[in-house]
Amino acid sequence: MTTAVGTSAGIGTSPLRPDGTLKVTGEFAFSSDLWADRMLWGATLRSPHPRARIVGIDLTGAVATTGVHAVLTAEDVPGKKLYGLEHADQPVLAMGQVRYAGEPVAIVAADHPETARRAAAAIVVEYEVLPPVVDSVLAMHEASERVHDRGNLLRHVPIRKGDPSAGAAIVVTGDYEVGMQDQAFLGPESGLAIPAEDGGVDLFIATQWLHGDLGQVADCLGLPPSKVRLSLAGVGGAFGGREDVSMQVHACMLALHTGRPVKMVYSREESFHGHVHRHPARMWYEHGADADGRLVYVKARIVLDGGAYASTSMAVVANATTLGIGPYKVPNVVMDGYAVYTNNPPCGAMRGFGAVQACFAYESQMDKLAAALGLDPVDVRVRNALEPGDTMPTGQVVHGPAPVADLLDRVRAAEPPRPRGDDLRELPGGVANTTHGEGVRRGVGYGIGIKNVGFSEGFDDYSTARVRLEVVGGEPAAVVHTAAAEVGQGLVTIQAQIVRTELGVEQVTVATADTTVGSAGSSSASRQTYVTGGAVKAACEAVRAAVLRRAGRDDVTLRGGRLVTEGGEVVADLVDVLGDRPIEETVEWRHKPTHPLDPRTGQGDAHVQYAFAAHRATVDVDVELGLVRVVEIATAQDVGRALHPQSVRGQIAGGTAQGLGLAVMEEIQVVDGLIRNPSFTDYLIPTILDVPPMHIDVLELGDPSAPYGLRGVGEPPTISSTPAIVAAIRAATGLALNRVPVRPEHLTGT
Structure with a gap:
C-alpha cells in the first residue's frame, strides 16, 4: 500500500492530509481491519495476580476445544525468552512467576475469536500468590521484597551543580504526586502475522518503532532479522504506548506454529493491561530564592514507579531529573531521580515522559x-x-532560541477567544459549564515547561530515507520510502512536502513504512519530523546533485519539473534529463551528537535540542460540588519552523487537551497492584465539551542546527498545560492541591 500526495504544496503550507478524509469518514484501514485467507485468531491468557509463583499449567481444556489450532506457553518460545526496549527483562510468556496483574501466561490460536477467548479461559493455572510490592518508595528499601533478583532500583540519576550547601533568604518546600495516566489511544493493539515460504514471517502491526520491534521479535523467534519483515499497519493513536512490544511475538509464534495467518486484536480492557502507562511520581522539592525572587538553589528528589518491567524507565527518569528544575536559571542544584521496580503495571513512554511529572x-x-x-x-x-547561553543543571549550554520570558508575556497578554455567535458552544465555558450558583469561583493560573527533543545520552539517533526520482506517465515523479511510523501526527504529509520543496516535482508518493529500508527510529520524543525530515531532505539533496551531474549543470535548481537558472531561465526539462534511467539515493541522517551523563554528578551534554511552551488557564470551580470547568486556555510555543502550520496547531491543541486530562480527570486506579478502571466508562478522558476555546500563539524562531530550523512540537503543550490548570484551581479555591489529577473530594474536603 502506498499513499499518494499530489498537491502542489511544499513546506510552510498546509495541504490536505491524504489520510484525513478516510479517517473522518470511517474508510481508513486500521490494523484491526486486516484480513487474510485461512486466518486464525489469537487470544492471550493473563495473570489475575500482581505477584505469584506458577505452580502448574493445565492446557487440557484449551487443547480439547473444537476449532483450536495451537496453545503455547513459555516452553514454546523458540528463541530468547526475554525482551525489552532498553533492558531485556520481560518474558515473552511468564516463566515460573508473574510480576503484574495482566502478565501474559499462555496464547491460543483458533478459527474464531470467541473460540480463542473461550479456549484461553479453559487453561487452568495453579498459582502460589505472594504479597505484591506496590509502594515505590518502600520498594527502594533493602528490607523490601525484590521484584527482580537484581533489586528494585532500576536507575539513580544524581544531578550536582554549584554549591550543595547554598542557603537563601526565602525558602519554599512541597511534596507532590502524579497519578498513573493512560495513553488512551482509540485503536487498541492489533496486528496480523503471516508465515512465509522461506520459514520467516511477515508482520503487519500498529507500532511506533518498526526496527525496534524487529530486533526484539527476531531474537525471540530465533530467526535472523532478514526473515522477519514488519510493515506498518494503520495506527489508531500511540502517544508512547506502542513503543513497547505487546502481541508482536505472540502473533508470530502462533503463525509459525500453525502455518497459517494469525490476527490478534486486544479488547479495550485487555489494552489497559497490554501496554505501558505514564509513570506515577512522588516528588519532594525545596526552592531557595533571594529577596528579589531570583532562584539561589533547588533541591529535589523524584521517585518514579516503573512497575514490573524496565521498558523506558531509565530514560524517563533521566528526563525527569535533567529537566527537573524547569526553564530557569539556577546556580546551585542538588537533585536525585530514581526509577523503581514494583508489582504495579509496567510504565514507560508517554507524551512528554519524565518532563510532565517534574513540571x-x-x-x-x-x-x-x-x-x-x-x-x-x-x-x-x-x-x-532561561536565555540563550545559560546552562542547564547538567552544565549543558542552551544554544539557539530560548524564548521563555517572551512566551510567558505572550500568554499573559493574550485575549480570550471571542464568541462567534449566539451558539453557547462558542462561548467560554460552553454548554458544559458547571453552574452559575454562589459556590462557583473563577481562577487564573500559569505554567511553562521545557522538553528535550530526540533521544539523549549518546544514543545513536538517526533516520534513513530512500528517495527515487523517475518518469511516470510522461511526468517527473518521486517516491520517498522510510520506516518512520505515521501515528496520526501527519508525518506522511510532511515527507511529501519536503520532497516537493527540494525536488520541485508535483507528484510524490510516500511508500508504506516497513523494514525493507533502514531504521527511522521511534515516532516519539518529538523527533520524527526533525530526524526523518532531515533524512528525507538529505536524500533529496543527493538526488538533486545527481540530476545536476547528469545534466552537466551546476548553476540551476529544480522547479516545476524543470531545470531553472537563478534568473528564471528554463534550460532543460526534468523528464528529458531522467529519460528511462531513474535516480535513487538512500541516506542515513544524524543530528548533532549527545553524550552520557556523568554517573556521579549528572553533568554532560545529554540532549539534542530544547523546546518550550507556556500556558494560561482560566477555570470555574464549584467548591460545593467539587466540579471544575476549564473555560479558556491561552498557549504560546516556539516551533522553530512550522512545516505544516495546521498540523502544528493541531498538535498544540491535542497536547493541551491531554494535559487537561491529567489535571482533572485521567488516572488509572491501581489498588494492591490491580487496575480497577480498565475501560473508557471508568477511565475518563476529555471530550469536546471539556476542551475550552484556545488562543494559540505559534512562534517560529529557527534553530540553526535543525532541518529548516524546525523544533519538536508534540510534547511541550502536554507538559505545561497541567500545572497551569491546577494553578488556576488553586487560585479559585485557595487549596494547596499537591496531587494530580485533582478530584472532587480534593475540593470539597469529603
Whole structure:
C-alpha cells in the first residue's frame, strides 16, 4: 500500500492530509481491519495476580476445544525468552512467576475469536500468590521484597551543580504526586502475522518503532532479522504506548506454529493491561530564592514507579531529573531521580515522559515562591527565565532560541477567544459549564515547561530515507520510502512536502513504512519530523546533485519539473534529463551528537535540542460540588519552523487537551497492584465539551542546527498545560492541591 500526495504544496503550507478524509469518514484501514485467507485468531491468557509463583499449567481444556489450532506457553518460545526496549527483562510468556496483574501466561490460536477467548479461559493455572510490592518508595528499601533478583532500583540519576550547601533568604518546600495516566489511544493493539515460504514471517502491526520491534521479535523467534519483515499497519493513536512490544511475538509464534495467518486484536480492557502507562511520581522539592525572587538553589528528589518491567524507565527518569528544575536559571542544584521496580503495571513512554511529572512539581513551587514573596507568579518566572547561553543543571549550554520570558508575556497578554455567535458552544465555558450558583469561583493560573527533543545520552539517533526520482506517465515523479511510523501526527504529509520543496516535482508518493529500508527510529520524543525530515531532505539533496551531474549543470535548481537558472531561465526539462534511467539515493541522517551523563554528578551534554511552551488557564470551580470547568486556555510555543502550520496547531491543541486530562480527570486506579478502571466508562478522558476555546500563539524562531530550523512540537503543550490548570484551581479555591489529577473530594474536603 502506498499513499499518494499530489498537491502542489511544499513546506510552510498546509495541504490536505491524504489520510484525513478516510479517517473522518470511517474508510481508513486500521490494523484491526486486516484480513487474510485461512486466518486464525489469537487470544492471550493473563495473570489475575500482581505477584505469584506458577505452580502448574493445565492446557487440557484449551487443547480439547473444537476449532483450536495451537496453545503455547513459555516452553514454546523458540528463541530468547526475554525482551525489552532498553533492558531485556520481560518474558515473552511468564516463566515460573508473574510480576503484574495482566502478565501474559499462555496464547491460543483458533478459527474464531470467541473460540480463542473461550479456549484461553479453559487453561487452568495453579498459582502460589505472594504479597505484591506496590509502594515505590518502600520498594527502594533493602528490607523490601525484590521484584527482580537484581533489586528494585532500576536507575539513580544524581544531578550536582554549584554549591550543595547554598542557603537563601526565602525558602519554599512541597511534596507532590502524579497519578498513573493512560495513553488512551482509540485503536487498541492489533496486528496480523503471516508465515512465509522461506520459514520467516511477515508482520503487519500498529507500532511506533518498526526496527525496534524487529530486533526484539527476531531474537525471540530465533530467526535472523532478514526473515522477519514488519510493515506498518494503520495506527489508531500511540502517544508512547506502542513503543513497547505487546502481541508482536505472540502473533508470530502462533503463525509459525500453525502455518497459517494469525490476527490478534486486544479488547479495550485487555489494552489497559497490554501496554505501558505514564509513570506515577512522588516528588519532594525545596526552592531557595533571594529577596528579589531570583532562584539561589533547588533541591529535589523524584521517585518514579516503573512497575514490573524496565521498558523506558531509565530514560524517563533521566528526563525527569535533567529537566527537573524547569526553564530557569539556577546556580546551585542538588537533585536525585530514581526509577523503581514494583508489582504495579509496567510504565514507560508517554507524551512528554519524565518532563510532565517534574513540571507539575517545579511549577507548583514557582507559584509558592511568588506567594511567599508577594509577587506576581508570571513576574517571578520571567525574572528567572532561561536565555540563550545559560546552562542547564547538567552544565549543558542552551544554544539557539530560548524564548521563555517572551512566551510567558505572550500568554499573559493574550485575549480570550471571542464568541462567534449566539451558539453557547462558542462561548467560554460552553454548554458544559458547571453552574452559575454562589459556590462557583473563577481562577487564573500559569505554567511553562521545557522538553528535550530526540533521544539523549549518546544514543545513536538517526533516520534513513530512500528517495527515487523517475518518469511516470510522461511526468517527473518521486517516491520517498522510510520506516518512520505515521501515528496520526501527519508525518506522511510532511515527507511529501519536503520532497516537493527540494525536488520541485508535483507528484510524490510516500511508500508504506516497513523494514525493507533502514531504521527511522521511534515516532516519539518529538523527533520524527526533525530526524526523518532531515533524512528525507538529505536524500533529496543527493538526488538533486545527481540530476545536476547528469545534466552537466551546476548553476540551476529544480522547479516545476524543470531545470531553472537563478534568473528564471528554463534550460532543460526534468523528464528529458531522467529519460528511462531513474535516480535513487538512500541516506542515513544524524543530528548533532549527545553524550552520557556523568554517573556521579549528572553533568554532560545529554540532549539534542530544547523546546518550550507556556500556558494560561482560566477555570470555574464549584467548591460545593467539587466540579471544575476549564473555560479558556491561552498557549504560546516556539516551533522553530512550522512545516505544516495546521498540523502544528493541531498538535498544540491535542497536547493541551491531554494535559487537561491529567489535571482533572485521567488516572488509572491501581489498588494492591490491580487496575480497577480498565475501560473508557471508568477511565475518563476529555471530550469536546471539556476542551475550552484556545488562543494559540505559534512562534517560529529557527534553530540553526535543525532541518529548516524546525523544533519538536508534540510534547511541550502536554507538559505545561497541567500545572497551569491546577494553578488556576488553586487560585479559585485557595487549596494547596499537591496531587494530580485533582478530584472532587480534593475540593470539597469529603
